[in-house]
Amino acid sequence: MTWVGLIGYPLTHSFSKQYFTSIFSTPEFNDWYFENFELLNIENFKELFCKHPNLIGLAITIPYKKKVVPFLDDMDITVRKIHSCNCILKKNNKLIGFNTDILGFKYSISPLLKPHHKSALILGTGGASAAVAEAFLQLQINFKFVSRQAGAEVITYEYLLENKEILNDFQIIVNTTPLGTFPKEFEFPPIPYLMLNESHLVYDLVYNPPLTTFLKKAQQQKAKIKNGYDMLKIQADENFKIWYKR
Numbered sequence: 001m002t003w004v005g006l007i008g009y010p011l012t013h014s015f016s017k018q019y020f021t022s023i024f025s026t027p028e029f030n031d032w033y034f035e036n037f038e039l040l041n042i043e044n045f046k047e048l049f050c051k052h053p054n055l056i057g058l059a060i061t062i063p064y065k066k067k068v069v070p071f072l073d074d075m076d077i078t079v080r081k082i083h084s085c086n087c088i089l090k091k092n093n094k095l096i097g098f099n100t101d102i103l104g105f106k107y108s109i110s111p112l113l114k115p116h117h118k119s120a121l122i123l124g125t126g127g128a129s130a131a132v133a134e135a136f137l138q139l140q141i142n143f144k145f146v147s148r149q150a151g152a153e154v155i156t157y158e159y160l161l162e163n164k165e166i167l168n169d170f171q172i173i174v175n176t177t178p179l180g181t182f183p184k185e186f187e188f189p190p191i192p193y194l195m196l197n198e199s200h201l202v203y204d205l206v207y208n209p210p211l212t213t214f215l216k217k218a219q220q221q222k223a224k225i226k227n228g229y230d231m232l233k234i235q236a237d238e239n240f241k242i243w244y245k246r
Contacts, residue, residue, distance in 0.1 A: 003054045004243055005035040007045065007068075008061035012183075015207070016059055019236055042067045049090060057243035058088040059236070062178055065101075065127025072097040082134050084127040087239045091246055098242055101131035104235030105205075106138060112201055112226060113139070120172035121146050123189045125154060128205055129176040141172065146191070157190045164192035167200070173218070175204045180212035188213040196221035207232055 006016045020034035037048055042064055049055055060068050065084045069075070072085065075097035079085045085097035120136055120143040122129050129145060136143045145154040160166060167173075173196075179187045196202065202218035205228035215225045 001054050002032045002056055003035065003052055004032065004057040004059075004240075005037050005048075005055065006059045006061060007037045007039050007048070007064055009038050009040060009063065011036045011038050011061070014061065015232060016061075016236060019233070020240070023240070039064070042071075045071050049095075056090045056246060057239070059239050060086045060088065060127075062126065062128075066130075069097065071095065078102055078134065082130040084130040086127070086131070086235065087242055089242050089246055098239075099131055099134075100235040100238035100242070101128060101231070102134050102138075103238055104231035104233075105132050106135040107234050108228075108230040109135070109201075109203060109226065110139070112203075112224060113141075114201075116199060117171050117201055118142060119170045120144075120174060121160075121167075121170045121191075122174050122176060123147075123191070124176035125151075126176060132174055132176055132205075144170070146189075161190060161192055164195045167192060167195040171200050173200060173202045173223075175202075175206065175212075175214050178206065180204065180209075180214050181206050182208045185209050186213055188217065193217045193221060196223045198222040198224075200224065201226070204228060205231065 017034055017036050024032040065086055069083055069085050073094035078099040079097040086101045087098040089096045120141055122132050122143050123146045125145050125147045146160055147154050150156050175189055179189050196218050200223040202223045203226045204212050204214050206212050207227050207229040210227050219225050
């Protein structure tokens with residue numbers, strides 16, 4: 001039996017177990033098994049591989065994409081660059097980190113981009129935001145982060161609400177926070193939605209519910225909207241390629 005799984009907290013919103021269990025129900029992969037591992041503390045991470053000797057791969061979700069990096073024995077160039085990991089392979093008793101979120105986001109947003117989509121606001125500064133930023137670098141799209149606290153290349157939500165005209169210069173808005181995820185689907189990032197229009201592309205990494213309050217409010221302003229399901233599926237498929245080719 002070959003085990004792979006998902007770590008994060010909480011995992012009630014995750015689609016991964018159902019997705020991979022469906023794949024592993026086929027005869028070709030009937031010796032593979034997927035399990036969710038809810039971790040209250042990242043310090044419990046290494047125990048997983050001691051308790052489950054057949055565990056060869058993990059997907060990483062909120063809030064551990066950055067916190068898991070110090071536990072890695074090796075990592076690919078993207079993890080080394082952005083310090084965010086969403087996929088781990090155990091090979092020769094070493095834990096190797098990868099980031100497939102970058103490809104997932106890049107491939108899912110690219111078909112929607114228009115020539116005027118030159119600048120983006122990235123809502124949030126967690127592990128997923130680092131992957132989105134790297135994808136924008138590869139796509140040659142300028143970006144700024146928005147968070148509760150200001151910093152280098154980071155403006156606050158308060159500043160954004162006080163300077164609404166900023167949205168005239170940023171035609172892409174990406175929510176990388178968990179705000180709006182089921183069961184708290186009525187939560188949403190505090191941005192000046194009335195400044196959005198049909199020229200904006202609004203992307204939510206949240207996929208459950210499919211139409212978040214964030215996307216609904218953008219849609220009401222005639223913005224083009226996209227949820228995170230395609231990104232999630234692409235990165236999951238990329239994860240499996242890494243595990244399978246081990």
